[in-house]
Amino acid sequence: MKPRTWLPAGLLCAMVVLCLVGPVFLPAFGEQDLANQFLPPLSRTGSGLHWLGTDALGRDLLSRMAQGGRLSLAVALVASLVAVVVGTLYGAVSGWFGGRLDAFLMRVVEILQSLPYMFLVIVLMALLGRNLIALFAALGLVQWLSIARVVRAQVLSLRSRDFVTASRSLGQEPWRIVLVHVLPSCLGVISVQATLAIPQIILQEAFLSFLGLNASEVSWGLLVAEGAQSMDLAPWLVAAPGVLLALTLGSLQFLGEAWRIRMDPRSGRDQ
């Protein structure tokens, strides 16, 4: 493996470990301590060593970041699952049945793609309030369109292949053919689209949190927004979550690109 693959993979693993086992070894996880506001990084208090200092309410920044990372991970997983399920079903139906239905369904996708999505999501989040499920669904529903298109193209090209004709002539029901024979061959393109969608989803969640539309939980975007308010006192409150967010996004981006190149049969050269 090349360093451009294992370096981001290692960074991501470290991030996941920090988020999952953070509460075990970090001091006073998320507790307020008004005696110790805005401590600089690497300062020590009664509750332990604060690696990245404390925020306006004396909470340990590193543990807040671990907490926020959990939300980012959860959103990324659930929202990309929503996108994959909806997009795959839609694309499979469209590509399998073809004809007028296909033309209609693809026209709908085209129209949806020209919508100002982030604006609709913002309105939705503002109106529905701090609702985690709404957040998952809204972010997932932004991403399913490209998956539907890719799956549809793949199903369309697989439909006339010999193994599909064979199982059709054996009297298999259509939904079984699609589910058992066609969709497994689409897993490659679906996985590529999903890995490319994950950093987008994390970024969008952070973006919404920054605007004040967060889902009642602490998240990286919220930490950056809070830090920005006390920036002259404690610049590390913006810098640390920002750097973590950037590292995560960059790693996911690199891994997604590497995965795409690997799964693309046409790409012989390394771009």
Add this chain to the structure above:
Amino acid sequence: MRHLISRLLQGMATFLCVLIASFHLMKVAPGSPWSAERALSPEAMQALESKHAMHLGPFLERVLLHADFGPSWKHPDQSVRDILFQALPVSLELGAWALALALLVGIPAGLFAAAHAGRWGDRLSMGIVLVGVVVPSFVIAPLLQEWIGLRIGVVAGWEGPWSRVLPVFCASLATTTWVARMLRAGLLDVLSEEHIRTARAKGLSESVILLRHALPAALVPVVQMLAPAAAGLLTGTLVIEQVFQVPGLGRHFVQSALQRDFPLALGTLCLYCLLLLLLNALADMATWLLDVRTRSRP
């Protein structure tokens, strides 16, 4: 031509769908702008609600025929139209400058990278522009404001040329990256084609080949990408306007949605939607003009 007309009709249908859908969304949404303030008597509440009751038919008529969204609920003395027309030029200016800067930096960066493909010049310039994808604007904007803006004494806001430098720069970052990457990939594609080999065999200099023969064809994907890029720019201005306190559309949009000032929120949403559809149409037309190959397609 038929293609353009059908796209236009499709755009209008989309706009109508957004208008109706968001209207109903706001109607069924819980809460009203008055529920947050001091408790009102039930009679007063009812009077307010019947005064501001909205019905789809008259609403559509007013919006489509007169572009009139009525007065804002939070600021009853101002009409939504006045608020929007005050804020729109600011946002447009910010977006236009950011787009210009993105093209001005992104195109040379893409050219430079493609000319040095695979060598250190490529890695360096692509590494620098990668910052635009990886570092979100809402992280870099407050940091720059603190470290540069306040140090050299530029106040946030939108007065005078100097206060515009940082917002425009931050808004342009992500788009710059996309322009540079798309252009580089497009150039590499074109450079491996036959007519480029012929040009090389003819003894043309590498810069003439790159600028005269490869660039026009490689610009097609970049232009096609400009519509989504403009959408990204518009979304980005929401954050930029908040951080740098630019009095544009973005602040009204988030504020009005949070305060349930429905006429203002609907108006801003419609304006954004219209802008996006317009940009889509422009990008379509530019692609059509730039690349002869797409013209023959129905």
